[in-house]
Amino acid sequence: MTKHIFTSLRKAANHPLLLRSRHTSPAAIEHLSRQLMTAGFFGSDATCTLKLVKNELKDFSDFDIHCVALELIEENRHRSKELERYTLQEDDLFCSPKVK
DSSP: OHHHHHHHHHHHHHOGGGSOOSSOSHHHHHHHHHHHHHHTTTOOOTTOOHHHHHHHHTTOOHHHHHHHHHHHHHHOGGGHHHHGGGSOOHHHHTOSTTTO
């Protein structure tokens, strides 16, 4: 347990986007999970359920979510309407105290 606390503190010290502080509401998690499942991000096998997608999404950082959203938008530009809200702006990338 202590190992995880120190890992989180180290990530926060390096850059806050390495943690998960955005898109944590149940509605955002539900929406993003459905988008990832529909796009087949975790595969298209019948065993891939919404519950499994939500479980995988728990370990994603803000930056991970940003990268996934960009990847899916690049694959299909029509997804941008639904996924742009999960991408980071340039200012977000420079919000680390180390960068300032």
